[in-house]
Amino acid sequence: MRMHILDSNNESAGVTMSTIYEVAAKAGVSPATVSRVLNGLKVSSAKSDAVRAAAAELSFSPNKTARSLRKQNSEVIALVIPDIENPFFTALARGVEDRLREAGFSLVLCNTDDDTETEAKYFEIAVSENMAGVILVPAADHTDLSPLLSRNRPVVAVDRSTGHDIDVVTMENRAAGLSATRALLASGYSRVACIAGPRGIETADDRSGGWQDALNLADRAADPTYLCHANYRVDGGRAAMLELLSLADPPDAVVVTNNLMGVGALQVLSEAGMAPPAFGVAVIGDLPFTTLDPTSVTIVHLPARNLGVTAASMLIERINGDRQSPRTVVLRNEVAIAVGGVPTR
Amino acid sequence: MRMHILDSNNESAGVTMSTIYEVAAKAGVSPATVSRVLNGLKVSSAKSDAVRAAAAELSFSPNKTARSLRKQNSEVIALVIPDIENPFFTALARGVEDRLREAGFSLVLCNTDDDTETEAKYFEIAVSENMAGVILVPAADHTDLSPLLSRNRPVVAVDRSTGHDIDVVTMENRAAGLSATRALLASGYSRVACIAGPRGIETADDRSGGWQDALNLADRAADPTYLCHANYRVDGGRAAMLELLSLADPPDAVVVTNNLMGVGALQVLSEAGMAPPAFGVAVIGDLPFTTLDPTSVTIVHLPARNLGVTAASMLIERINGDRQSPRTVVLRNEVAIAVGGVPTR
């Protein structure tokens, strides 16, 4: 039999958290009734008022750990992303956070550095912490979600898809590659190269596919040496740009398929005295906090924040019991704007 | 009397999490013994082996919620910051995350948008989730930490200090302002203005104080109209820069006291055709992912990541029972580098 000592002479002001038992004692009711009041179940208004008064007086706030243990779920969700320092993921995280907060959830941030092991460890944590769900930007295309799925934890994938049959939110990567390339062609550049992401990464292949499409539609042969693969980071962009510039017949413009590689490419170009518009550059992905002249670099804006908001919304629906079959949402890119100027001659 | 049904024919493969009771049953010992094995307490090696085998077979992972409820603490800490999209805080968060992860903690990210209400709400959550501690970049100088402190939750403040007597990690803001200004003077600029942060914000006052110091030491009067206050964001930097340019006797250089305002100021200057080095610019804080020419803008690097690592380390010490009186750590800035070129004439 459990004993609850309810000492009224609480000397040590507020050092301990007040519990539902103390509230019950002060209000002259049972703990069960307190719980009912706090959860909006039917209770006579007399007792209900007494409970509310007592709770306010003790500035009672229910212990989430106990609640979570009993209800077998918490109001915490995990956001698992490759790199919190990449502004794209930051914007995405911001969208997730905003949406979750208005729904009363908190966000645990998990940084994987694109490492599958780290990712797996976070899945274990998510389960053992009884988290309500997971929003995931997969580190690899073979991410194993079974630790989560077998425990019925809802998962929404963002940006990249997984091998599993779950909700996914992506964007029109191929169209982004297409518009970026077309913008450069329209500006008068004729030899347009492409710095793609790592081989085998879905977004990378799609975006460079869009570049191919654009060239085909314009009846230009896609010179295979004009397609570089790099690692989606600044140094990758630098290396690829250097390689392109050293070709026997170098391009006069380039489509860079993510934001950080765009920074690298632009750095190299400006070091070489070929900053846009001397050399045409289109970047897929935003470069916040740069001081670039917006008329000389074409930027295809990606809906990073909206990706986050959408994923969060879908996850919340699942948490609330939505059982429809998995959906794939493809967000439209906010169109390529700021078309670059014509090369100086 | 509690009953634990231990069904051996677990048809629904892995749908439920296995518990310590199932491990105990499979190993032929009591739950208490399982707990002891898992926590490294003295147990005979025969039973210890049996437990470990059973745990492995069931791929048992202890329920953190139950553990947290019983032990009255968790392995989760909260990082409360004003803006997750600001690269300064991102780098700081990254430092915190890395340090915490190697110590086995997880990180809950809390975005306040510099709003005291939101901040207070997060404190409540931290307490009711039994979090082990809080790392805080205060939204205001009057942040009320009593909800945390009265419950003995360790708190470390970063970047800005609070009214409370707790651990703080800051950096040499005044020295940063001084070096930035000196670098501009050394490059030959003579009328150096300053775009400071909001009035009353500690870091803002210190950095602009450093600007004053530098001018005094160089025996130059600090023209009061050369000191602008702005809101630490891009638009603030823009507005302040425009104001400076419109003065009757405009400056020929400016010290900008944070990264985002630096972006705003540079945008305005390049729109006005006065990009550095035509107009001298020194920025306090890093501008990652920009394509600026590093020889024309002076950057005072701030130890953002290290701030995070240090704060996390201090918090972990407190969590582990360190009771020494509150410390204030002041990190050295990684010195101003990349001194700008002399104005064109």
Next chain:
DNA sequence: CTTGCGTTTGAAATCGATTTCTGTAATCGT
């Protein structure tokens, strides 16, 4: 052979909120 101390282990209490179960009181219909 017995008393005594130390070690290992299990039974049960515990953390705090939720929820089922059950009993009592109040309400309704005829």
Next chain:
DNA sequence: ACGATTACAGAAATCGATTTCAAACGCAAG
């Protein structure tokens, strides 16, 4: 006015791991 429902509220079980308490056992010394 009486039996049948319904509404309300408390006692106790529950979530799963930790920890206290006490029993049981082994071994050593007298």
